[in-house]
Amino acid sequence: MKHLVIFGAPGSGKGTQSKKLEEKYGIRVVSTGDLLRAEVAAGSEIGKTCADIIAQGKFPDNAIIFKLIELFLDKNSDAKGILYDGFPRTVEQAEYLLTLLTQRREMIQTVINIGVDEDVLIKRISGRFACAECGEIYNKYFKTPSTEGVCDVCGAENFKVRSDDNEETVKTRMMMYEEATAPVLDFFRDRDLNIILVDGMQPVDVVFHQIENIL
Numbered sequence: 001m002k003h004l005v006i007f008g009a010p011g012s013g014k015g016t017q018s019k020k021l022e023e024k025y026g027i028r029v030v031s032t033g034d035l036l037r038a039e040v041a042a043g044s045e046i047g048k049t050c051a052d053i054i055a056q057g058k059f060p061d062n063a064i065i066f067k068l069i070e071l072f073l074d075k076n077s078d079a080k081g082i083l084y085d086g087f088p089r090t091v092e093q094a095e096y097l098l099t100l101l102t103q104r105r106e107m108i109q110t111v112i113n114i115g116v117d118e119d120v121l122i123k124r125i126s127g128r129f130a131c132a133e134c135g136e137i138y139n140k141y142f143k144t145p146s147t148e149g150v151c152d153v154c155g156a157e158n159f160k161v162r163s164d165d166n167e168e169t170v171k172t173r174m175m176m177y178e179e180a181t182a183p184v185l186d187f188f189r190d191r192d193l194n195i196i197l198v199d200g201m202q203p204v205d206v207v208f209h210q211i212e213n214i215l
């Protein structure tokens with residue numbers, strides 16, 4: 001089984017590109033952010049514990065994240081490839097993932113690192129909204145539905161905005177990325193993993209072609 005990591009700051013386009021890779025190549029995406037938001041929406045114990053933490057842009061305990069990852073891997077043991085989005089997010093999480101994969105005699109083949117300038121990240125996050133039914137991601141500055149108020153993919157007319165997509169929380173998320181997440185790249189480098197930098201300032205399809213060319 002292939003294991004790929006898609007890496008980048010909040011708003012760099014990880015979710016957008018993951019969805020395209022999943023659709024075209026049939027690999028399965030595990031987004032810890034999506035899994036946590038699903039727990040919050042379902043009102044589960046995990047969701048209740050995490051809702052405020054996520055809304056503030058901070059990280060829930062690793063025990064919760066590891067449980068979600070293990071459940072996902074167990075359920076997807078037949079997958080030909082897994083793409084990790086938003087995980088690992090700390091060096092501790094990266095150590096955990098490598099240990100877990102080593103136990104399963106597997107490894108990370110490629111880390112796709114999406115680079116985007118900070119001022120653009122803020123605009124992307126503040127403009128983001130998604131279809132409430134199918135989750136398709138839009139942006140009021142960069143990608144609006146072709147018919148206003150109607151999802152291009154499923155035709156639904158309800159949209160949602162994430163609890164952490166506001167100016168105050170964005171600052172915390174960027175700080176958490178710089179302090180806790182960016183060091184994961186050095187950790188991967190020290191272990192000689194294949195890290196590929198992609199220019200995430202380009203339009204979505206151009207970014208996608210860059211990724212396709214390296215896989």
Ligand code: AP5
Nearest residue numbers: 010011012013014015016032033059086124128139142204
């Ligand atoms: P998570 O859901 O992982 O969020 P994130 O890392 O902050 O990243 P985003 O989802 O905001 O951005 P993205 O890179 O996916 O960009 P997108 O494609 O949507 O985590 C959220 C929270 O959950 C964390 O803060 C934490 O609390 C918790 N959490 C999650 N994982 C955790 C973990 N492992 N450990 C602990 N806590 C965890 O694109 C953004 C916008 O830009 C969209 O509107 C899109 O349409 C637009 N866009 C995308 N690409 C382009 C482009 N090329 N050109 C123009 N616009 C574009």
Ligand code: MG
Nearest residue numbers: 014015016033
């Ligand atoms: Mg995302």
